[in-house]
Amino acid sequence: MDFRYTTEQEMYRQAIREWLVKNLEPRARGIDEAEDGIPNDITAGMAEMGMFGTTIPEEFGGMPLPDDERLIYAMITIHEIARADLSMSTPVYTLLTIGWSYIINRYGTEELKQEVLPAVAAGKAFAGINTTEPAGGSDLSAIKTIAPWNEEKQAFVMNGEKAYVSGPKECEKWGPPSGHCTLVKTDPAQGHKGMTFIWVPAHLPGISYTTYKDMGRMGLSTGGWIYKDVELPRKYILGEEGKGFYVNMDGFNAARVLVAAACLGGAEKGLEISGEYTAQRTTFGKPLGKWEGISFEMAGDWMALDMLKLYLLRGAWMIGQEHTNPGQFGRKEINKIISTCKCLSPTLCHDIARHGMMYHGGFGYTKETPLEMLLRGVMSYEVGAEGGLMIMRGIIARDEWGETHNPFKD
Amino acid sequence: MDIVVCVKTNPDLQMVRIKNREAVTEAVPYKIGDLEKNALQAAVDLRAAAGGKVTALCLAESNRKAAEDIKVALAMGADEAVVIDDPALAAPDQAAIAAVLAAAVKKIGACDLLLFGEGSSDNYTGQVGARVAELLGLPQIGYARKVEAADGAVRCERSMDDMIETLEAPLPAAVTVVSEINEPTIPGLMQIMKAKSKPLQVWALADLGLGAPAPVREIVSNLAEEQDRKNILFEGTVAEQADAFVNALIKEGVLGR
Secondary structure, eight states: OOOSOOHHHHHHHHHHHHHHHHHTGGGHHHHHHHOSOSOHHHHHHHHHTTGGGTTSOGGGTOOOOOGGGHHHHHHHHHHHHHHHOTTSHHHHHHHHHHHHHHHHHHHSOHHHHHHHHHHHHTTOOOEEEEOOBTTBSSOGGGOOOBOOEETTTTEEEEEEEEEEEEOHHHHHHHOTTOEEEEEEESSGGGGGGGEEEEEEETTSTTEEEEEOOOSSOTTSOEEEEEEEEEEEOGGGEESOTTOHHHHHHHHHHHHHHHHHHHHHHHHHHHHHHHHHHHHHOEETTEEGGGSHHHHHHHHHHHHHHHHHHHHHHHHHHHHHHHHHSTTSSOHHHHHHHHHHHHHHHHHHHHHHHHHHHHHHGGGGGSTTSTHHHHHHHHHHHHHTTTSOHHHHHHHHHHHHHGGGGOTTOO | OOEEEEOOEEEOGGGOEEETTEEEOTTOOEEEOHHHHHHHHHHHHHHHHHOOOEEEEEEOTTOTTHHHHTHHHHHTTOSEEEEEOOGGGSSOOHHHHHHHHHHHHHHHOOOSEEEEESSOSSSOOOOHHHHHHHHHTOOEEEEESEEEEETTEEEEEEEOSSSEEEEEEESSEEEEEOGGGOOOOOOOHHHHHHHTTSOEEEEOGGGGTOOOOOOOOOOOOOOOOOOOOOOOOOOSSHHHHHHHHHHHHHHTTSSOO
16 A cells, blocks of 8 residues: 555656646636636647646557556646646646546547547647536436437437536637537437437537636636537447446546546645745734634645545545456445545635635735635536535435435435 | 766755754655756757767765656656665765766766756755766866757857857766756656656666765855844935935945945
């Protein structure tokens, strides 16, 4: 047993921190204010450092990593990006792209992998997740978007609407092969057993989008998609037809590792900012840090943060182990650990940002500190992206105590 | 052209705290010094132009993880690495460091150019490059801000106070470099993973046919500067305060030198 990163993991962490501090951190505020996406030179540099290739095999332009360590490298990547861009724009852009590429690589057809993964690894395509609909997101089995197989057209023909999806403008900016892993009903009569997870390239005929004005992570667009008779060839299917719900859930576990990493990276940096400020700022003749009302709260935040970092590492390691050598852990065991991370990390990050703003006083309410940016950004993961906090509790209750505690079934 | 770059690892200076005027290095990780990274980058650039091999040579001193930390040099582009790790060399003086490095360069064999940073990031004595060159009988050029090699010679530029000096020496030669020479590249994940399979040898003193060095230097005192504030308050109008402030800076030798 070893609780440390390997030599290569640690070298990578240090290398990207150095690169991100130099190239991304000074521009985070600008990205938030411009509301115009992540600048191309930043994504190009990130690709050169290997960040977009962590979850992609070398044969598709990715990095030569052991498969069971891919999610750990992705986790390190997102943690470090989140430290550098507290607006959460770049970490979320990246975690979606590399997280769902991990699932494309795991469940996609050879043709799909050839089409999408090399462009993602080169930093020239966006890949996202697309499940929520105007009527809801947590209740996935109630989705209404349908895509039954059409023998004549030799395609799944998709009609419906999706909402609160990250990345429509990013798909437009990069063009093909950008798109989203999308949950649809290929056999609407079958409930969640009639669902299929399928790659939907954003540029196909019949697709249009609208965008929303968000409160945070302003460098990444959010919007809704409208699909009218969109033809999806069979090569785009992820996993098996009719098994989409389970593939989607497996994908969520991997994505939630990275979401938690983004929150913990932001939290770590936020707490560092508070540490520095409360050491320097004096009131009533002593540093703010000497006031136990402040230092004890910071100590509490530190404890929660350090425990979650270790817990998340465990979760990322378990998924990697399970995916490369199945049968080591049950699905429920992984679900509970990952749900714990997804449930606690966004709230902790929010608390640390808010506490830091309080220590900074009036200064903390200005845009001169990045803490308000962090608070606005991380809220997206509290309201529900990649699974609402109450849904995480529901998963834990179901998978720990069984059907008597399953809130998803009467 | 075969190049050996002498690379020192030192405690990460950003994490070193000063307590009672002494450096607290407990639990502080080591990293390759910034100037050594410049030397490594210069070597990699020269190899790109002239071919050959770059070997990173590191004396571990008190760094028990030097054989891991040196992998950064391999990721930055060195082809091979040699670490000299021996309990008798935990706190060597500059004479001992130079003697060991010179013996290691001889053992490595092929070396057309020997590169150093102008000084280490921690002690910064600036002695080692010159000492090794002397022990090996090599011509040496110090403080190079540009290095080129062609036709069996190395040509270097260095900044003097009011001019730029260009020096040339026949190969093999030793050169120390300054930070202006280049901006070291940060290795990406591909380079880090490739470094894993590059040759890395760890030698002890016995492998070099050397015994424990006898120190020729005694450290009498090595304390951080005291940083007391003078607590001078300037009074009067803003203009008077500004004048008094500037005069005080001149008096302290900060301005007007």
